[in-house]
Amino acid sequence: MPLNAPLTEDFVRTLAPDEASFKAASEISQSSRLQNLGTSSDGTWMLGEFTGMGPAPYKLSADFHIPNQPVLQSTSPSRYHPDKYTLGMLLKYAHNPDSFGVKSPSIELLARREKVLAAEERKKGVFAKKGGKKDEEKKQLLRLEALEAANHMLVDLAAKGNWFSENRAEQFEKLCKQLNEASLPSLAAQFKRVALVGKEKGLKDPEKNLLGASALANCEAVLKKTIHFLGTDTSKPSEEDYLLEQFLDMHWSISDLKARGYGKTDLSLFELAYERLDDEGRATRMEVSNLLDLNTGELHQSVAYRPFKGLTPIPEQVSYTTPIHVPDAVLYPGSLNRRVRWEKNSETTGVSSSEALEATYGHAIPEFEPVIDEFRSQLEKPFAPTEAVLLLRCAKLGKVNDKVVVEDSNGGRLELRDRRKDYSHLFNFKRAAAMLRSESPALLVRLAVSGKQIIAYPLAMITPKHHLKIGV
Template sequence: MKGNTMISITEAYVDSLAINASAMKNGRDLAKKKSFPMLGKSIDESLIFGECKGSGKEPYRCSVDLVKPDEPVFRCSCPSRQFPCKHILGLMYAYAQGDSFVTADIPADIVEKREKAEKREEKREEKKNEPQGEVSPKKKKTNQAALLKKIAAQLEGISLLEKLIHQLTQAGLGSLDKKTLKTLEDQSKQLGNYYIPGLQIAFRELLLEIGSANDLKDKESMYSAIVEHLGILHTLVKKSRDYLTARLDNPDTPIDIETTLEERIGHAWQLAELREHGRVRSGAELVQLAFLSYTDQARSEFVDEGYWVDLRSGRIDVTRSYRPFRAAKHMREEDSVYQVVMPQELFMYPGEINARVRFEEAALRDVVEGDYVQIATAAHKSFPEAIKLVKNQIKNPLSDKHPALLLSYTEIRRVDDGYVIVDGQGKSIMLADVAFPDRATTPLIPLLNKQVVHNQALLVLFGHDRQTNRLQAQPISIVTPDEIIQLLY
């Protein structure tokens, strides 16, 4: 945005606001088809507004208010449950693409809304300045009417998802052809209107898994995984409904910040929220142990993922950036980092063994030999204790089934047709490619220098082998006293 505001309305910024790929496409189409007969902006360009052709006689009136650049306000007269709706997205795309906006006075209704917002802000400031000994009679509350409306829509969407699952199971896995799967995929797009993008993605993952199985000659080998996926989806639907129903009955029930359920439903955590709930830490020193980019077809996004160890705490956390297919060319792709990253603030998403983390600003320094020693010190020395941690996590149907741990080993040993790592007590863990079917790392083990197959630390991703009913681990990176050897890219 030009003028006195602090935010730049670019196509990438608008892409980041879209609730899903469908909303992004619809917004772009409106701008492309010149569906805005009127486009206006304030003199200081803190407000853009317009009228968009709709299905009725009257156009939809939409605006983007950036009087507070860090807290943009979106308004639209349409009845859509999506927010921001396609009309707001289209308005911003039109601005970002350089369409002509006429300079005009700020509409009277928006002037009035700004004045009311200023009064509310003044009242908040007055409460902040009250003497510390006095207790304010009222707590700051969320907009309960909007919250209840959103939760009701989410529950409606869950009911629709259950119908789709019932259709799928009633047809029988063996009889699902490409045409039926395409029909279910098209029907699942309706879920994008109910604020449950996470549940929508989970259903699409199931459809993609079934489609992959149908392309195989040996379909039976995939059916156990599909049935397991169905069970997980059933649990997710049940827990989501129970959680949202409880919040609908009591809107003052706090949001779940301990588990990943909110994110699995589709909540996109904002940094301000994480800070408000105390999910931020300072003083972290992060070293990247592995980095990879991959395609998530269910999300229609590219994913950039990094595994990091905190030199201070020894935690293994994950950074994860999403680039929608349609917006990828406008977004910066993440890359490997070979220095120690020292964030001003490290934000932690709800999670388990490996929390997702994020940082905005950070200082960098070179890695020194002492850092590698510090990393090795944080590795788990006892395999039975590490396995207990993993089992406690993956027994929860909604938990990450491929947690990452750093293990201290005395030897990488060949057994039969495979390899194991051995701890100081002689306990072993089988190495296998369990997490990334298209990225094998165990075949690289014979290529390792003989010096690194003894007494080092190994970052692994765990997985459960259904045939043997045992845990296996995929080797990702080896940490030696003077380097990190990455097996996965």
């Protein structure tokens, strides 16, 4: 019986703790010591054994009851998880599924799965019981007190200045804590950014004052916007619905979003790039799967927000190695790159990767200027996202003086840059460009503003036959 999830070498690579483990797993996948291989009749288990150095073979198992998040177990003494033996078993299946027979999991493995499922159900029950009128009244009181404290801080800073003294740093920290406890994350993040400017080393006082003034202006703007949302009837659909989570920490359920008219059915999605972005102001990691709607050509984002102090309890955003079909989903309001959500594990394998690549290349935008104008229009809206991901068709790729640029068929240009100091997307872009230059590739980029210039960070390069991800 085949597995209930597609299994590829690229997917197994994402599970490996490091490259050395993946290479060792590749060798093990070809070893005759990997034996007694099988999958369960319902396609949710993969089982096997490896004859190691001990008296008994290592027992290997992979639980695929969540298709894209297998639970891997091994009795080997390896300190790595997952170990090279289990990864080797997965690679064996990816390369030669016919070598696997039918095999049933042990009672112990089934009991372990039941224990995990029971814990998840209990967690859902606890979350369902939270809330109520008294809780909402208490939250409202906390918000009013926090907003008053924020307004007082702004007035005091405008009157007395002295933004970056040690005493001010303590006040900022106390206020940010109060705002977060009142479920006002965006306002807390803005004040924290003021504090971060104060701590920035290497900045002279005039530069600190300039950056601090800009950050404080943002604090005032976000404060006004937050008060606006608190006085708005949030039960009715609004173009600003997508900002409610940002400003008031109102986490919409999928059913709520459907009731507001944001439901979508039969989405055919293809992940073009996966990103991890850190927001120091919110102390949060944002993990983004950039997904192309193969029917419309729109680029959506499936997002996981994971606070630095609580990464482990919150699941990672899944990276989809094959095209997927989502029968029932919701799209947040917005213009470019609307957020997409659906019930966990409701997605299934979609069209073939070759078909998806051809469709993707066909959706690439041939001229830069019209879509950059659309991005400029988005920037003019208060509190709209200041970045956007686009798929552009490139006529030329190369360097102009010391700048790396791409050009469309009309001569429109975009400068490409590295986003991070510890990882070079441009280096990977140059390698990909050398491979695909003659094929007029499509380039997935993240647009951003640098000074008065719109620049782009390269994310992936696509042709009808190739898909090269440039980095995370």
